[in-house]
Structures are given as C-alpha cells and as structure tokens.
Amino acid sequence: MPQMSYAEAIRRALAEEMERDERVVLLGEDIGLYGGAFRVTRGLIQRFGPERVLNTPISENGFVGVAVGAALVGLRPVVEIMFMDFIALAMDQIVNHAAKLHYIYGGQARVPLVIRTPAGAGRGYGASHSQSLEAWFVHVPGIKVVAPSTPRDAHGLLKAAIRDDNPVLFVESKLLYGAKGDVPDPDEVCPIGRAAVARQGEDVTLIAYSRMTVLALEAAARLEEHGIRCEVLDLRTLAPLDEEAILASVARTARAVIIEEDTRRGGVGAEVAAVIAERGFRGLDSPLRRVACADCPIPCSPTLEEAILPSVDKIVVAVESLI
C-alpha cells in the first residue's frame, strides 16, 4: 500500500470497517457531503449512503447519547466530534453512560462506540478550537483512549477501536492530518494498550503521544548531534496505559522526559509520571520532567499560541537539564 496521509489512513480504516461490518455507522456534524471540518469522512456518504453516514444536527450531547443507545442494541457507531473542545458538551453521555453501562449493568450490555475527534493547537483557531482534553478520559474508568502519531497507527488503531466492544475515544491530531507515512497492510490491526518504541536510545526516554511523538523524534535527532541518545516511546494508547513499556524503557535509561500537548497541571503526563514514581522509582537517576502546554487557554494570536505550546526546543532544553 502506498504512502498516505494520516487523514487518508483514517478514512480508509473507516471504509474498510464499514465494508467488513454493516453494523458500523458514522454520525457527526457535516460528515456527509462536506466530509467533516477536516474532510476526513469525505466520499464515504457516496459509498455507503445516508443511512450509514448520518449528518447530525448541532447537538453534541444528544447525538453522542443517540450513538450510545444505538450501540447498546447492536450497532457499532463511530461518532465524530468536530473539534475536541466540543466534547465538553457531551461529557454526560460519554462519562455517565457510555463508559459505565457495561459495568453497572453487570456485564449484560456492551457499548461498542468510537468517538473520533481532532485535538491540538497550532492553527490559530483560538481557545475553543484547540484544546487537548484527553486527560479527562484517561481518568474515566470504562473508556479506552488512543492517540496515534502515524498514519499506520491511526489506521490500525482505528480498526481496533471499531472492533472493540467498549467505548473508545480516538484522539486525532489536527496538525498531523496531512502528514504522510506508510500503511503497509489494509488488514493490520494495531492492538489497543501497547506503546511502541519509536526510536531506541540509552540516555533518556522521551515519552510522548500523538503529534508530540513527532516533536520528540525531532528533538532526539537534534540531541544525538550533542551526543545524547534518546529513546522515544510513543504511548499510542493512553488508557489503559502500557505501564510495562514505560517502566522497561525507563529502567534502561534511568531518565525520562514526558511530552504532552495538553496543559500541564493534571495532564496525561502527570499519570505517566506517577506510574514511574510509584513503580519505577528505584531505577531512576534524576527527576522527571514534563514538557507540556502552559496552564492557560490557547490564545488565538499565532505568536502567543506558539509561545505556550511544547516545541522541539523546549524538549531539548528539558533533556539537557537532566544530563
């Protein structure tokens, strides 16, 4: 299979799974003819028809709840939330319903629901169109959270998410939609719950996910020139977290820098740090570091936005401060 973009990889995974299983239906705002704000679902309504690609009204809590109900009785809906910021409107249906029903119904029910949504800043979209809110869901038992960094993982993880019998939040990166990469096998399913070593190194582990993996790899390349060999661990799944992979890498390098695009306080990186501090403490040689978005709303002005986001430079500085 040729090189393709992250967006195209997602589109293919959707199409393949819809082909494979007629219970898979898509719901979301403007996902039909328009193809969604980022055109990820473009062409699918022509191929699968309006009964399987449903344009919804602007009713986030409502249509997520509709998807929960549909999932409960046999469909496998994939919902698109146009920007992750809007997921704030749907928290009740996701948290109090989707994530809980399997457990609180004593195992009778399954909610095979995928919620796809683009996260992240860097496009000058402002405070309500730029957030990375995945940490909320990492904190919610009963929902899995994945956040791929490559077209290949986006494709394979989305297939896994759609086949999973549990709710899965599938976090996409706006800035990666155009990024190209190999997707060798249309049947490849990437298991949920496993991190991947994106680069090997001995001196320090850079732990990242989604677009931050790309920055971490760039930083690693730059640091190599300074003689610092970084291992880059791409988490890929945030819940359940691949604690073993984190601990194994940190045990080798004895140092870790966690890179996340969400705001620092209470972010995903905090959980990663806590896991290391609890279970990997003995092998650690130096303090942990987090490189994250500053604790403020995302300003619209591009210069301000850039200033608060993680960057290759900031990663390099954090790594160098440890060594």
Place this chain on the structure above:
Amino acid sequence: MPQMSYAEAIRRALAEEMERDERVVLLGEDIGLYGGAFRVTRGLIQRFGPERVLNTPISENGFVGVAVGAALVGLRPVVEIMFMDFIALAMDQIVNHAAKLHYIYGGQARVPLVIRTPAGAGRGYGASHSQSLEAWFVHVPGIKVVAPSTPRDAHGLLKAAIRDDNPVLFVESKLLYGAKGDVPDPDEVCPIGRAAVARQGEDVTLIAYSRMTVLALEAAARLEEHGIRCEVLDLRTLAPLDEEAILASVARTARAVIIEEDTRRGGVGAEVAAVIAERGFRGLDSPLRRVACADCPIPCSPTLEEAILPSVDKIVVAVESLI
C-alpha cells in the same frame, strides 16, 4: 462560635457573604424551600428572598451558563450542582466559557462565579451520584478548585471563593456534611492556594484532601501505635496546588503516600506525584504510593462500593509498604 457541622458552616458562609454583598446570588435545583438535596441552603430563601435564591429548572449546562453571563456583568453567583456527577452536563459552560473568558478577553472580563457541589461515594447512591471528578478541573486553566475537609475550612474557603474574582469550583464532601467542628470566627477567610499541616510527623507524609484527610488522620493515629509518625498534609486547594507545602513536607519525611477518593488513573494524586517526582525527587527515599478509588464506576451495592474505595486500612497498608 460554637461547634457546627460542615453543612452548617457552608450555610453560614453563604448567608454571611450574601449579607455582606448584595451581588451574591444563589442558583440551583431545589435550593429554595427544599434547601437542596442535602439541605445546605435550607432557610436562605426565607431570609434573602426568591430573587437571590433562585430555583432553576433541571438544566445544568444552561443555568451554569446563566451564572457565567450574570457574573460577567456584575453579579457574583454561587451555583449548586446537586451531585458532582451532574457537572458532566455543564462542562462546556465551565471549561469553554467561565474558565477562559478572563484570559481570552484580554483581562477585560471577570467571572466571579462559585460552583458548589457534593462529591464522593459511600452512601450507596450508585454510579451517577457518587463520583469525585475534581481532577478534570485541576486540568483546566482558569478555574480554581478547593476541597475542604473541616467545617472551619469549608466556611473560610467558601468565603474566599465568593470574594474571588475568578471561577472557583468548591468541592464538598457528602459524607462530611454532618461532621462537626469549630468555626471560631465568622469573619475568618481561608486563603485559596494554601495547604495545611493537619498533623506533624517525621516518617512519611500523607497527602490528602476533603474526606480523605479525615481518613489519613485516622490512619496516622493508628500508625503511631506502630511507631510510625505520619505528617498529614491537607491540600485544601487543588488548583492552584500548594507545591511548596508539598515539597517542604516531603523534604522532611522523604516519603509520601497520596490519598484521594477519585479514581486512580489520571486523578488529582497523579499531579501531586508528578510534582514530587519533578521537584522533590532528590529528597525522596522511597517510591510514592497512591491510595485511590479503584478504576471502575461506583457500584450501588454497599459491599462492593466499600471494596473499591480508599479506607484507613488501605492507607495503613500503603504506608507500611514503604517503611
């Protein structure tokens, strides 16, 4: 001032602040004659009238948004969300509006809004009436989060919250409503952002907040019998976090156990652990430990509920594992 319950302390703080500042108004479901589900606002409508104690329809996102709008133009609303679980419905107005407007409006606007809500399990109320979701808000820049453990702090922190020009989430503990304690001074305001040493000790720091502080103190008393001297740090404010107090205590004891009632993964304790792992690592002698609710929805059956919640026993075990 005599002993009073945590609920009564909150009621007094409300009444005192309403007396002091006529811009303070209350909004919430059944907070008038009924006094709210936990009767915290009982009697206030008789005293201040229905224009200042507004019973709302069941419209959480709507009435929180109404409070944001009212705050923006000069009122100082105190909203009650009947159970913290229902805050999931109001996330958009809290996160995308209340917490952001001051910043994104470039400092023109203030949103002096308090959201009071009871958190916590232990009453057999089931999955939708028992959650502790404060970690979500700790992750949201622009909103402060407080969670008192005593009547005195509840009183003083609520007064501070009402006088604060920023949105404040005021997390109450259902199980503490009946707990009694001294509230010596009706004018005492407890500053937001400061932890308190609830008990001094040299061997290990127990870091807790809200009802978990009570459990931590019990565990400390029990551990003293085994010769282990625990310091108990009551965080009181979760955002901004009193990092200096945490670091100072851990520097003394070189060991820490974090106790939180929210579910473990991505909870408030993760941030506390991360702060210690970043800034207090050098002084740490042993791994951190978190005692938290298991990562599952709160089951209704009391025996199951008890099994997953933190307890004095679990704290004791965690501390002993470190020493």
Place this chain on the structure above:
Amino acid sequence: MACEELGYLRLMKLIRAFEERVDRLFVEARIHGTTHLCIGQEAIPVGACAAIRPSDLASGSHRGHGLALAKGLVPNRLMAELLGRRDGYCQGKGGTQHVASLEHGFLGTNGITGGGIPIATGAALAAKLRRTGQVVLSFFGDGATNQGTFHESLNMAAIWRLPVVYVCENNLYAMSTAIRDAAAVERLAVRATAYGMPGATIDGNDVLEVREAVARAADRARSGGGPCLLECTTYRHHGHSKSDAREYRTREEEECWLALDPILRSERRLLGAGELTPEALKRLDAEVSAEVDAAVDFAEASPPLDPGLAAEGVFA
C-alpha cells in the same frame, strides 16, 4: 377489554405492593442509598407496555421500578438488585437508578435526569436502520423536559422519523419544583410543536386511556410515521425520595389526587362492570403481596457479589 384490564389492575397492584415494600425496607434500613417510588403513577408504565410488543424496547427515568416490572422484569431479581445482591439484574452494581434487563428490552432506569432520552432515541435509530420493526418507549418526568437532551433528542427523532414514543410522566413536580414554575407553558405536550411532531396530553391515571394513546403512537411509529410526545398527567403519592417532607405542596392537593388514584379507578370500573368481585379483589391483593414477600425472601437469600470482584467487569 375488561378482562384485559384485570391483568393491568393486577400488575398495577403488584407494582404498588412492590414499592410499598421497598419503602418499608428503607425504613427498616434493609436497603441503603436512595429510591424514587412510583406509587400513584402505575397506570402509565402498565398501560404503555400493554400497548407494545415484548420485543419492543423501553427506557426509564430514576422513577422506574414500575416500568421495569411492566416491561416484564420479575420482582425477585429486581428486588435483589435494589438490595445490592448477586442475583439482581445487574449484580447489584446498578441499583435502583441503573437497573436494566436487555433480554426484556428494558434499557434501564437512569439516575441522570434526561439522560435516558438520547439513549432511547439511539435505540430507535438502530431499530430503524436495522429494520427490526421495534418501537422504543422513552419515559421521563416533567422536570426532564427542561434538559437539553430532551430538545436534542426529540429534534433528531423528528428529522429522522424514528420509531420512538416519548412518554412524559407529568406528576406536576420535579423534586420540590412545580412544573408551573419551571416551564411557562400550560401543557408540556405543546413542546412537540417545536419538532414538528404530534403531541397530546392524556390522563395518565387511566390505564386504558394510556394504553390506547400509546398503541396509536406506537403503531404510527412502527409504520414509519415518526415519533410523538405523550404527556401523561399523574401524581406521585409519596415524597420525591425517602427524605422528603413535601412542604412544597398542600395536603389538599394531595387529597384531590389520591381520589384519582389509577388503581382505585380500575378497581371501581371492574367492580362496577361485574368483572371483579370483592372476594377476587382480596385474593388479588393477597397474591401480589405474597409475590412481593417472595421477592424479598429471594433477594435477602441472595448474597452480595464477592467484594474481591468489585473492580472487575469494567471492560467487555
């Protein structure tokens, strides 16, 4: 018709006996937590479920024991659920506000006011797309009609012409808040206008009227006619939940409504028509009471789930 009403009367009495027992179990501290009794409102779930097929679906509010029993759940396992026991429909994990039995097509009670409305709507979407011929009943209270989920759901059901019947149990109050203070409309049924769907107000304390109205609505929905909103007027005899002194309403108002009790009305109708004798009535009462006794025995004999397993079963 009349002999069918006998069955409804029996079911309404069973629900009431069940609820009264639940109330007593609370007083005796044999149940913990909270509960919302549907005493006084039994005709709505009974009439509604009589109008649909067993394969149809229903979803309820927090006040949902009556709907659960009307949808075919058995008292034994429902009681076990309320007592938090292993043989409860949800192993005691769900409890009163989150009890479901999918094999009965009962999608669950719901502790989030308005939370079940989109879920019912989604089940109707699935029924439509999968062409199962099912209809879904979505139950909720007057207070729930002020939630955004009500609005969003009814709108989607209307534009997609989903096979769902929205059953609003208007018992005049949401907790302590009178609906006249929480909505500026005389009748909640007019809210259907906003979605271009039919709305009607019916006497929710008349089991036959409920059955007829729901039957018409369900037929229409099943044949592709789309959703509708039925406002069923009723009254809850007890407080909102166990700790409610009912200060927000008068004893006179309660008297009036007690006289309109749906069970009394069916009894009177059946006695008047000679379909029921005072003796048969007594037997009926004894029967349902025994059935509830048995349910309590069953439930109390069922152990709670092993606490060691409490955190299991989060993921499928």
Place this chain on the structure above:
Amino acid sequence: MACEELGYLRLMKLIRAFEERVDRLFVEARIHGTTHLCIGQEAIPVGACAAIRPSDLASGSHRGHGLALAKGLVPNRLMAELLGRRDGYCQGKGGTQHVASLEHGFLGTNGITGGGIPIATGAALAAKLRRTGQVVLSFFGDGATNQGTFHESLNMAAIWRLPVVYVCENNLYAMSTAIRDAAAVERLAVRATAYGMPGATIDGNDVLEVREAVARAADRARSGGGPCLLECTTYRHHGHSKSDAREYRTREEEECWLALDPILRSERRLLGAGELTPEALKRLDAEVSAEVDAAVDFAEASPPLDPGLAAEGVFA
C-alpha cells in the same frame, strides 16, 4: 426614517467592506486561523442594534464581526484582534470567535455553537435583578437552535421573564447542513411556543423591518414583558468559512438570494426616495473603504503581545 436608513446603509457597507477585506487578508495569508464572514446578513445586527440603547447588551455567534461593529466596536481594534495584535480588543487572545468589548456592552462572539445563549440569558438575569433597565440581544444561527443550550436558556428566560431578545439569524444552513434537514419545522419561530413566549419570523434582509421588530421586542422586554424569539431570514453569500466550496447548495439558490441583498435593497430604497444620489453613494463606498484601509494599517502597525506574557493573565 429615511435619513436614519442612510446611517444603517453606511454601517452595513462598513461591515461588508470590513468582511471583504478580512477575506482578502486570509487569501493573502495575512490572517491565520479561520473566520466566518457575515456578508449578506448585515441588516440583522445593524437593524437590531439601531433598536436598542448603547447601554444595552449583545452577545453573538461565531459569525459576529457585523454585530461587533453594529454594537459600536471600532474597525481598527476589531481588525487588530483578528490579526492577533496587542491593540485588539482582547490583545489578540480572543480572535474572531471570542472577541468582546465589555465597555460597549458587547459580551462577545462565541466559537461554541449555542454557547452564547445562556450567557446572554444570564446577563439579562443580572439586568433584571439589578434593575438596570438593560435589554440583552442574543444572536445565534439556525443551527444553534438544535443545541440544548437554546432550549434550556429560552425556558429560563421565559419562566423568569427576563429582558432578552433572541435573534436567530436563519441563513438556511449550518455549515453544510440545511436547516430543513436539521429541524422538522417550517419556521424556527414556532420553537418559541415551547416556552410560552412570542415568536415571529421577519425578513432579516430588510434593515427597517429588523429594527421595528427588535424595537417592539426590546420595549416589551424592558418593560417586564419577558423574552421573545425573532427568526430573521437571511443568507450568507460566502461559504461557511474560508475552505468551503458550497457544494451543498446550488448556484441558482445563491442567485435568488443575492438579489435580496440587504445593502442593495437599502440603496435602492434610498435612491428611489431621493435620499441618496449616485455620487453620495460613491462617496459612501469610498469612505468605508478608507475606514477599512485605515483599520488594516492600524492593525498591522500594532505589534503582537510579547510572547513572554502569553501565559499571563489566566486569573484576575
């Protein structure tokens, strides 16, 4: 009346020139991010703001530059905001979707569809409780009427009789979704029925009609009569945002609506009445164009905020 309309025409032209310039700045990559132009819809904010007092309040949607200017914000600082500069109303932090000027009573545009409706409602609550005599205009699109916030807010405004006028700018589409596919009602104004408030549909492309309708609604609201819902029919000439090829609507439909352009209509009316000469019209066009040129110059001369301060100002 007619000389007043001259002022409205000027303001509508200013808004249009402003929006056209914004469009060009995007094409030239001098603005980043996104934007939603209100070209074609100018009569609504202009007519509405003409009907209220400067001390009154207004809150807008994501498509809110026109409302901002109509509410009295000056082009210079608005343009600076869109360019992310220090002299923008919000120091460049808010941007197109979150620009406010509280001193003008402008509570802000809003990037969350429906997000501004409860906020406007709350401002009206404050106005009522504080007896300021203010009225609030709450602007939103057709698509926003499907949000739960719309429902919850209108309901609260109705039960509390708040001084708020809900102005729905129905431009037939929410992004690519036709309102006829997203709501099963002919007219969105009927949604007022669900709250017991008056609702009316007016020609949103006629600035005088808008002014009259809003004036009546605002007077009523101000004197304690409560809220109402005004559906203003209109059309956006451009795509939803910069990257929209408008595949979901036909060029014929666009032609029809272009003929109903609110600016053309005012021009024609004024020319016909002799209140405006072709020369004066040219002067007007030149004036607003110069004003917008100046705004761009002002904005581009304004530096961005010091990036070192980017994370400051989170708390008051």
